[in-house]
Amino acid sequence: AQSVTQLDSHVSVSEGTPVLLRCNYSSSYSPSLFWYVQHPNKGLQLLLKYTSAATLVKGINGFEAEFKKSETSFHLTKPSAHMSDAAEYFCVVSDRDSGAGSYQLTFGKGTKLSVIP
Amino acid sequence: EPEVTQTPSHQVTQMGQEVILRCVPISNHLYFYWYRQILGQKVEFLVSFYNNEISEKSEIFDDQFSVERPDGSNFTLKIRSTKLEDSAMYFCASSDLTQGITYEQYFGPGTRLTVT
Numbered sequence: 001a002q003s004v005t006q007l008d009s010h011v012s013v014s015e016g017t018p019v020l021l022r023c024n025y026s027s028s029y030s031p032s033l034f035w036y037v038q039h040p041n042k043g044l045q046l047l048l049k050y051t052s053a054a055t056l057v058k059g060i061n062g063f064e065a066e067f068k069k070s071e072t073s074f075h076l077t078k079p080s081a082h083m084s085d086a087a088e089y090f091c092v093v094s095d096r097d098s099g100a101g102s103y104q105l106t107f108g109k110g111t112k113l114s115v116i117p
Numbered sequence: 118e119p120e121v122t123q124t125p126s127h128q129v130t131q132m133g134q135e136v137i138l139r140c141v142p143i144s145n146h147l148y149f150y151w152y153r154q155i156l157g158q159k160v161e162f163l164v165s166f167y168n169n170e171i172s173e174k175s176e177i178f179d180d181q182f183s184v185e186r187p188d189g190s191n192f193t194l195k196i197r198s199t200k201l202e203d204s205a206m207y208f209c210a211s212s213d214l215t216q217g218i219t220y221e222q223y224f225g226p227g228t229r230l231t232v233t
Binding site for chain 2: 034036042043044045046049090103104105106107108109110
């Protein structure tokens with residue numbers, strides 16, 4: 001069984017300061033890991049994904065995440081927060097060897113990021 | 118850029134009524150999914166669909182739910198007799214199949230279902 005724990009329900013940063021959103025996962029197989037972002041009243045947009053290639057993954061809008069198998073972590077970072085980054089962020093895991101052909105995503109509870117001007 | 122679309126954006130219905138939520142996945146995608154997010158809770162997987170049949174379903178997806186791909190473009194979720202606890206945001210998603218591996222899922226904007 002797979003699961004995701006997002007360690008912070010709410011993170012608040014000042015504009016221009018670094019962002020760190022923490023995520024730990026549990027998976028029986030070799031996982032694929034994703035970060036999705038949801039802006040108010042919008043759908044879920046993929047920020048970045050890890051699928052067993054490079055452990056440091058670069059995504060859109062300057063976000064990065066590092067896959068650390070030993071720590072079962074996939075934290076999301078950005079060097080400098082922008083006002084437009086204010087949104088809810090979801091860490092997501094998918095077992096790539098589920099056997100059923102499709103890949104059920106398991107979501108974390110989400111971290112709401114606030115950016116203070 | 119191609120995107121997943123969903124209609125309606127908001128649906129209000131009375132308890133016991135049937136509702137159909139509609140989705141148009143990205144045209145060359147082969148896997149289709151429904152998820153739901155009850156207010157304040159996690160996004161939860163409901164069902165996946167491939168080659169005109171259900172691939173996987175969660176415990177939530179009971180006999181009250183059904184999915185269908187009635188034509189080459191639409192993918193629908195039907196709830197036969199809605200309950201108050203079905204009130205949620207319902208997301209449709211689709212994904213491609215590349216070299217035998219499905220890739221990231223692209224989500225629609227969601228349909229907010231309110232059951233009164």
